[in-house]
Amino acid sequence: MELSRRQVDALRGVQRNETAERGAPLKSIATYLRVQPPTALDHLTILEHLGLIERYRGKSRLTPRGRECLVDYLRHHRVAESLFQKAGLDPQETCRAAREIDLALSHKVVERIYEAQGSPAECPHGGAIPAPSSHRSAGSRR
Ligand SMILES: [Zn+2]
Ligand SMILES: [Zn+2]
Known part of the structure; x- marks a missing residue:
């Protein structure tokens, strides 16, 4: 979506x-x-x-679907933040920069970026990077 x-x-x-x-x-x-x-x-x-x-x-x-949507968004955002951290931006800047691209990235690209960074558990601010919705159990529509 x-x-x-x-x-x-x-x-x-x-x-x-x-x-x-x-x-x-x-x-x-x-x-x-x-x-x-x-x-x-x-x-x-x-x-x-x-x-x-x-x-x-x-x-x-x-709704449950709305909740899932936000979890997916958070994954995109935090994976993008960790990418920008690797590029040398400070934590504040990573959040701003991530907002410029997080919605534009496809799930597939997010997974590639995530793996390329060694599957980090957290974003630069210590927020947990949630699992992709395809890896979550029951009730998932995608
Ligand atoms: Zn952020
Ligand atoms: Zn963050």
Whole structure:
């Protein structure tokens, strides 16, 4: 699934603002994205149609598929960060540089970069690099 930067950010906005008890309120997601609520709602509507979130009484929640999508994104991002670290960028810079390319890379290319770097366990910031979705168990659609 190909998502835009804003769509991934909106998905992360839902993740950050939802709790076990309730979904993420539109206002919190808009604040996270630094946009007006109607703009945030446009992103959420698309995510809902893609089956990545569910909306109920104005609150948004990630679906299992939405969660998986974010894990895949994190793998792309952190593998790209470790690539830039190897290229000599400092940790702050690796994050910025990774955001320029993480969404553009195919899963296949990410796996090649990952292996070429000796399969690192963590990104330059100490965040665990999650396993690719194809290696994860049950419920995976890809
Ligand atoms: Zn980062
Ligand atoms: Zn990182």
